[in-house]
Amino acid sequence: MKWRKLGLLWAPDGRQPWAQSHAMLATPVYLEGRIRLLLGVCDANIVSRVGWIDVDARDPSRVLAVAETPVLDIGEPGHFDDNGVNPCSAVTLPDGSVRLYYNGYQLQTKVPYTLFAGLATAPRGDADFTRWAVTPVFDRGPKEPIFRTAPYVRKRDDAAGWEAWYIGGAGFNFVEGRKQPRYSLHYATSEDGIHWPSEGRELMVPEGEEIGFGRPWVVRAGATDWRMWYAVRSPRGYAMGYATSSDGQAWTRRDAEVGLDVSPGEWDGEMLCYGAVERIGGALYMFYNGDGYGRTGLGLAVLESD
Numbered sequence: 001m002k003w004r005k006l007g008l009l010w011a012p013d014g015r016q017p018w019a020q021s022h023a024m025l026a027t028p029v030y031l032e033g034r035i036r037l038l039l040g041v042c043d044a045n046i047v048s049r050v051g052w053i054d055v056d057a058r059d060p061s062r063v064l065a066v067a068e069t070p071v072l073d074i075g076e077p078g079h080f081d082d083n084g085v086n087p088c089s090a091v092t093l094p095d096g097s098v099r100l101y102y103n104g105y106q107l108q109t110k111v112p113y114t115l116f117a118g119l120a121t122a123p124r125g126d127a128d129f130t131r132w133a134v135t136p137v138f139d140r141g142p143k144e145p146i147f148r149t150a151p152y153v154r155k156r157d158d159a160a161g162w163e164a165w166y167i168g169g170a171g172f173n174f175v176e177g178r179k180q181p182r183y184s185l186h187y188a189t190s191e192d193g194i195h196w197p198s199e200g201r202e203l204m205v206p207e208g209e210e211i212g213f214g215r216p217w218v219v220r221a222g223a224t225d226w227r228m229w230y231a232v233r234s235p236r237g238y239a240m241g242y243a244t245s246s247d248g249q250a251w252t253r254r255d256a257e258v259g260l261d262v263s264p265g266e267w268d269g270e271m272l273c274y275g276a277v278e279r280i281g282g283a284l285y286m287f288y289n290g291d292g293y294g295r296t297g298l299g300l301a302v303l304e305s306d
Contacts, residue, residue: 001242001259003286003301006061008267010053011297012041018070019051020044024294025150025215025274026287027087029098029125033057034064035280036125037287038071038100039298040086048084049073050102050129053298060280060287061300072102072120072129080104080116080136088117088215089152091193098122099193100129101153101164104136111172112179115149116140119194132194141198144168147183148200150215153193157220162193163248165216165228168200175211176235183212185230187249204243204251209234213241215274218248226251229258229286231273238273240288260286260301267296 012019024040035055040048049070056062075081081104091099100120107113116136120129138148151166169183186200206212214231221227226245231238232255242258243251262269268290275288284303290296 003260006300023298038087229275237271
């Protein structure tokens with residue numbers, strides 16, 4: 001697999017108080033003639049809200065429009081998402097409405113933070129989002145009390161219901177003198193995509209010096225051809241990972257084949273993370289983040305060889 005980088009696609013210009021830095025976790029919603037990329041964008045205090053950019057559906061390197069206001073703001077004080085919200089995955093329903101599964105970030109005292117996933121809905125892809133509830137739909141459970149976050153959610157092809165690959169974990173460890181999160185990749189199903197079990201099935205665990213994974217993105221290319229891109233976290237940051245499966249359940253890691261690496265001295269010279277892979281106009285593209293967990297903006301790459 002070999003990706004060709006097309007460069008930095010977009011970063012906030014600082015004109016808006018709510019959009020001072022970052023363009024995290026690009027989440028596509030398809031509109032007529034364009035693709036809306038929902039993004040986590042931060043204010044001066046690094047509190048993220050969901051904004052967007054529109055790109056050309058024929059040429060995703062061409063930015064058509066940029067949000068002036070957020071489409072999803074932070075939660076009320078004390079809620080699970082009161083210190084930041086980031087998009088994770090979006091599902092457009094037959095009636096044109098959109099479900100957005102998003103990360104809710106909350107600062108804590110005895111651990112640095114918690115992350116749980118909420119659900120917001122919009123009547124169409126270019127409208128603002130409204131929370132389905134003020135509580136998470138991926139809420140804490142006995143084995144995942146600190147993190148249940150970053151779900152990639154889709155309707156199941158071969159059965160009724162919904163399925164999700166997400167990040168779950170139980171806490172933090174001291175690594176190289178810092179509190180670092182520990183979490184693994186999990187899987188869960190739901191009848192309606194709203195009510196999820198309190199515990200998922202663990203599919204992939206960190207190895208060696210790895211401390212966790214970030215934002216899975218799953219593509220089903222055929223009945224027995226499943227592919228997943230994810231970010232692999234170490235104490236120094238993220239790198240992109242890649243795995244394949246014949247059923248979406250048992251995954252074989254092929255990180256060495258991901259074909260996308262840092263570019264020293266550039267905006268993505270230190271890390272790569274949070275990839276979203278989409279087939280657009282016959283080609284496979286990846287929207288991804290670089291340094292500082294998206295601080296330097298959003299990049300784009302196209303697959304040259306598989």
